[in-house]
Amino acid sequence: MKGNFRRIIGVFFLLFCGLGYVQAQKSALRTIIVDPGHGLPDPGARGKYSNESDITLAVAKKLVDKLRDSLPGVKVLMTRTDRNLPGRLENAAQANRWRAKFANENHGDLFICIHVNDAPSTTHRKVVGYRTKVYYTGKGSKRRRHTRRVPRYSYYKVAGTAHGTETYVWAVRKNDSKQDFVQNSHPEELYGEKGDSSVPMFSSTEEKILATIRTKKFFSRSLLLANLIEEQYVKQGRFSRGVKQRNEVGIWVLHATAMPSILTEIGFMTDRSEEDYMNSQGGQLQIASNILQAVIKYKQLLDAGNVH
Ligand SMILES: [Zn+2]
Numbered sequence: 001m002k003g004n005f006r007r008i009i010g011v012f013f014l015l016f017c018g019l020g021y022v023q024a025q026k027s028a029l030r031t032i033i034v035d036p037g038h039g040l041p042d043p044g045a046r047g048k049y050s051n052e053s054d055i056t057l058a059v060a061k062k063l064v065d066k067l068r069d070s071l072p073g074v075k076v077l078m079t080r081t082d083r084n085l086p087g088r089l090e091n092a093a094q095a096n097r098w099r100a101k102f103a104n105e106n107h108g109d110l111f112i113c114i115h116v117n118d119a120p121s122t123t124h125r126k127v128v129g130y131r132t133k134v135y136y137t138g139k140g141s142k143r144r145r146h147t148r149r150v151p152r153y154s155y156y157k158v159a160g161t162a163h164g165t166e167t168y169v170w171a172v173r174k175n176d177s178k179q180d181f182v183q184n185s186h187p188e189e190l191y192g193e194k195g196d197s198s199v200p201m202f203s204s205t206e207e208k209i210l211a212t213i214r215t216k217k218f219f220s221r222s223l224l225l226a227n228l229i230e231e232q233y234v235k236q237g238r239f240s241r242g243v244k245q246r247n248e249v250g251i252w253v254l255h256a257t258a259m260p261s262i263l264t265e266i267g268f269m270t271d272r273s274e275e276d277y278m279n280s281q282g283g284q285l286q287i288a289s290n291i292l293q294a295v296i297k298y299k300q301l302l303d304a305g306n307v308h
Pocket residue numbers: 037038044045052115116250
């Protein structure tokens with residue numbers, strides 16, 4: 001009986017904290033993490049004359065400047081400000097762990113990851129002449145020699161023709177993984193003020209429930225921002241390939257960050273005019289401004305309490 005009573009109080013306490021958390025989240029865009037994809041020694045996709053990692057850095061820097069100007073109350077951090085990855089990071093997997101750790105340790109409320117797309121080239125063949133092939137039929141005295149003309153081919157690659165923008169959220173079936181990170185990344189928030197050890201700890205079940213609530217909320221917020229960003233690209237006159245869910249290595253960072261997280265592919269490296277656009281000051285400023293407008297709208301919706 002006493003146990004039951006405790007459990008009921010526990011559930012009420014949990015609901016109360018949950019509500020408090022939702023309330024607190026209404027004006028909860030306090031820290032934005034901007035993550036320029038890749039970084040040397042990992043250049044990312046290569047175009048005719050430029051690297052993905054340099055473009056993402058240039059756009060991210062412009063975005064950060066704009067965010068700081070337009071949202072002075074919001075702390076904006078970059079995962080890297082240099083062409084190189086920091087420290088001894090050697091590969092994409094290590095770098096992704098570091099990105100997620102950086103975002104989680106800095107208690108980001110939003111993670112914006114910037115990348116450039118790459119359309120794989122396809123191999124085709126064309127007939128460049130013919131040769132004579134000899135073959136035999138029958139056995140013994142019936143054995144006959146024949147010849148046949150067969151085409152000779154030359155193989156060539158055709159660059160991918162895809163172009164446009166697309167923005168990713170993590171695959172919904174990865175919610176369990178996201179939930180683990182959510183549960184492990186901000187435990188102190190579950191116990192009251194940071195560093196206040198006098199507040200009783202939740203059981204792991206209760207923590208898990210809270211982490212589930214947050215993960216769902218983070219997912220719908222990520223989807224909202226992703227849609228707002230693509231809307232802005234379209235307004236700019238870009239071709240939008242839409243909002244997508246992806247579950248590849250590069251996307252791991254989206255479910256390893258305990259906050260709403262999106263990854264925006266700002267164009268195709270393999271499309272010559274998009275490579276030019278993404279390398280131009282004007283293009284970079286437009287892309288940064290498109291993302292900024294989306295974040296401003298996202299914040300307005302959050303602050304107005306229109307988003308759960
Ligand atoms: Zn990339």
